[in-house]
Structures are given as structure tokens and as C-alpha cells.
Amino acid sequence: MKNLLNLFFPKVCPGCSAHLGDYEDYVCLECRHELPLTNFHFNGDERVKNVLYGRVPLEHATSLLHFSKKGIVQQLLHNLKYRGQEDVGLFLGKWLGQELKNLEAYRNIDLVVPVPIHKAKMRKRGYNQVHKFGEEIAAALQVPFNNKILQKRSSTKTQVFKDRLRRLDTDKSTFRVADENELKGKHLLLVDDIITTGATVEACAQVLLNIEGVSLSLATMAMTD
Template identity: 55%
Template sequence: MLKNLINLFFPQICEACKTPLQDNENSICISCRHELPVTNFHFENNDVVKKLLYGRLELENATALLHFSKKGLVQELLHNLKYRGHEQIGKFLGDWLGGELKTIETYQTIDVVVPVPTHKKSKRERGYNQVTKFGQQIAKALDVDYYDDALIKTSHTKRQVFKDRVTRFEDVNKRFEIGNTVGLYNKHILLVDDVITTSATIEACGLLLQTIPGVKISVATMAIVE
């Protein structure tokens, strides 16, 4: 009764379409969930993400949960997550993808989940790294450790979505450093991020992680721009 009373005055709404959620819905209404453009890359052994990084970063596995398109439901979700303080979206997407990855044999060899870091200024302004909940829930589903200090972002960057891959990589590559590597030697690391665009960020972070002896890298993101 208390929950119903709270929802009457402060209704929870769908993060994608803004309609009130029903009691059995969480973050996203059932209708929007069915409309979200899932990739199924990990179920179909699709190498789209690996091909983006072919010849630049050696990967064991790579996937993205959703297709990203301008003005679509996925953009609305990720903008709510990254710019509007709706951190619960990361948890929702992490639970979703983590639940799927734990059923796939090639992802069961992962030892640790590492997020792409955000700069301390962005984290202070936003209050969190938008990838944290996503990565934590995947780690929980796979029953592995979550390391949020393996990589460090050393400088604040402006949005780079309109830069080409080479220019973006040259810029991004200067802005990350390796952090705490204790416990990462000879591990299979799942590197997680929100969106793959040119793949420059994943490439820069993955190459740093590959300087750790014996490391293998896989990648999982919330969405991919194709």
C-alpha cells in the first residue's frame, strides 16, 4: 500500500518513453524493452565489434547489447544515464547483458571486469562514472571481480563523437594511463564502456591493459553506433 501511495504522487516513469511504469516493470516499460534494437552479437557469434578493432587490438570476444541511432530509444536511455543523473539505467543494462553473457561459454573464462574510466572532473560534476553500475552488474552475473582503478583518465576531454577514428585515437591515446595492476597478471579482462563509435577509446584502453603480462582482453558495451 505504501509503494502504491508513493507511486500515486511520485510515479516512476519509463526511461525511454516517459510513460508511468507498472508494478512489474523496472526502469524501462515492457513495450519499450521489446522495441529496443538488440544486437544479439554474443548469441550469434557476430564479429562486428572485433572487426572494428581488427589489426589494432587483439580481442578474445566482443559484443554490444544495443544498436545506437540518433533520436532513437537507445540515445534517450544513454543521455538519461550520462547527462541526467539516471544511474539506475546502467544497472538495468548491466543486469540484462550480464544475464546473457553468463550463459555463453566463451565469456565464462573472464576473470575480472574493468570499466573505461572517466576523468575526476566529469565524475565530480556527474557524481558517478556512467559505466560503473553496468560493469558491476556484469561482474556480479559472471561471479568475478570488478576493478575500477586499473585505468586512469588523466585529462578532461570534450565530446569527440564527430572526429574521425585516427584523429580521435591520437587524442584519446594521450589521456589514459595504466593504474593499479595488482591482481590483473595473466587474467582475462572484460573491458566495459557505454558506446562504441570510432572504437578509439576501447583501443587506447585495451592497448594499455595489454601491457600487463599474460592479459587477454574481451569487450562489452551498452551500445554500438554503426
Template identity: 55%
Template sequence: MFKSLLNLFFPKVCYACSTLLSDNEDTICINCRHDFPVTNFHFDKDESLKKVLYGRAKIENGTALFRFEKEGPVQRLIHGLKYRGYENIGFTLGNWLGGELKDVEAYQDIDIVIPVPLHKKKLQKRGYNQVAKFGQQIALALNANYIDNALVKITNTKSQTKKTRLARWKNSEELFAMKNITAIENKHILLVDDIITTGATIEACSLVLNQAKNVKISVATMAIA
């Protein structure tokens, strides 16, 4: 009765289409789950994400859960996650992708999951890193360690959501630094982010992570544009 009363005054809605959720649904309705533009990169051994970084960053494996479509449900999800405080979206997407990756051989030797970090000022303003729960759930599924204090961002770039691909690439001077290099030595790292477009951010992070001895880097994102 209490749950029904709570739903009456604070109804749960799908973050993708805004329809009311039923009791057995959470965050995303079943219809949207079936309609999302999933990539299946990890199942099909598709190297589309690796090709984005070809010649710029050495990546062992790369996958994205969704294809990003402008004005589509994936954009609404990521926008809600980043700008409306819907942090549980990251939890849901991490469960989704983690549940799939744990059955893929290429990801079963992941040692560490590292999120692309936010600058401390942006983190303070938003209150959370939008890929934290995403990465935590993937790490849990893969029995890997989640480490969010090894890689830090030392430049505070403005939001690039309204910029073109060329403008994003030109504004890609994002600088990162390593705080504890010994923690990742001889490890297979899964670097996680929300969306990959030009690959500039992943490239910048990879350059820093590769300063550690004998590391391998794979990448997993919520979406690829």
C-alpha cells in the same frame, strides 16, 4: 497504499519512451524492451565489434547489447544515464547483458571486469562513472571481480557526443595509465563501456592493459554505433 501515493506524486516513467510504468515494470517498459535494437552478437558469434578494432587492439571476444540509432530509444537511455543522473539505467542494462553473457561459453572464464574510467574532474562533476553499475552487474552475473582502480584516465577530453566519427578519431589521444599492474596479470579482463564508435577509447585502454603479463581482453558495451 504508500507506494500508490508515492507513484501519484512521483510517477515512474520509462526512460526510453516516457510512458508510465506499471507495478511490475522498472526503468524500461515491456514494450520498449521488445522493440530495442538488440545485437545478439554474443549469441550469434558475430564479430562486428572485433572488426572495429581489427589491427589496433587484440580482443578475444566483443559484444554490445544494442545497436545505436540516432534519436532512437538507445540514445535517449544513454543520454539519460550520462547527463540526467539516471544511474539506475546502468544497473538495468548490466543485469540484462550479464544475464545473457553468463550462459555464453566465451564469457564464462572472465576473471575481472574493468570499466573505462573517467578523468577525476569529469567524475567529480558527474558524481559517478556511467558504466560503473553496468560493469558491477555484469561482474556479479559472471562471478568475476569488479575492479575500478587499476585503470585511470590522465587526460580530460571534452564530450564527443556532437562530433563526427572523423572528429572523434582525430581527438582520440586519450591517455590512460595503470595503477596496479599485478592485479590483472594472468587474467581474462572484460573491459566495459557505454558506446563504441571509432574504437579509439577501447584501443587506448587495451594498449595500457596489455602491458600486464599474460592478459586476455574482451569487450562489452551498452551499444555500438
């Protein structure tokens, strides 16, 4: 049946658009081998944490991939955000989740929370590009995933291609928490697609860390070089 479906509705790699083989899952083997893994969570590299040094007290922080303009990761994230290819988030979430679940640093996570998008963007796109990524990580860590608790008040343009100063001017009142009591005393893992200057994470952290007993860690699909 799978071969018959592939004959009429062939699956293509979101990285290079080549048809996927029977044993390839979401990304072709060639693109998978080309993905620039950071291995931050394995080698103790605190580069992601250092982006927010002095601004957000993170317990742990990591990114799965290095992001560079015109590279394969940019292509993957573009397909995820603008071409409806949600399976990219699923694929990357499964990958990172399987790695984090074996690490002591991530075994005391209580809840996975995605960086939200505004309801206007949700209506236009139809999904939050971080949703499946976060769901897969939560499943691997065997903790709940909550995409309703952190909400975005106002719509802002994408951060990736903004200049540094404008990214740092992200409105600190952009986000709100629906029910603070649900988060009290918990270690949250905030998940996002990409970290650049950390302005979006900082804005989220300002409302999350204002809740009694909350501690915060971060995991993203990619980090800009």
C-alpha cells in the same frame, strides 16, 4: 508501500517518460520491445571485434544494442549520462550479464573493468555512467569488479558526436593502470557505454595489454550503426 510511493513519486520510463506500471522495471514494456538488440554474442557476429581489427587483439567482444541517432537507445544513453538516470546502466547491465553468464566464451573472465572518466567529469556528473553496468555484469559472471585499477589522466569530450577523424586522434596516453601486478595473467572484460570507432577502447587496451599475461574482451551497452 510501493504503490503509495509511486503515487507521490512516480517512476517514469527513461525511454519515453511514461509512468511505469507496477510490473515494469526501469523501462516500460513498450520501449523494451522496441529496443534494437544486436544478439552478437548469440549469433557469432564479430562486428564489434572487427571495429578494432588490426589494432586491438580482443578475445571476445559484444554490444547489447544498436545505436542510431534520434532513436530510443540514444535517448536512454542521454538520460544515463546527462540526466542522472543511473538505473539505465543497472537495467542494461543486468540484461547483458544474464545473457553472458550462460556463454562459454565469457566463463573465463577474471575481472570486469569499466572505461574510466576523468575526476573533473566525475565531480561534475557525480558518477561514471558505466559503473553500474559493469557491476551487474560482474555479479552475473561471479567475478570481481574494479573501478579503480584503470584511471584517466586527462579530460576529453564525449566521443559519440565527434567526427571520425577526431575520434581516432584520442590521446593514447590518456589512461594509466594503478597497479599492474593486480592484473598480471588475467582475462579482463572492459566495459563501456558505446563503441563508435573504437578509439577509446584502443587507448585503454594499449596500457592494459602491455601488462604481462593480460588478455582482453569487450562488452558495451551499444554500438553505432
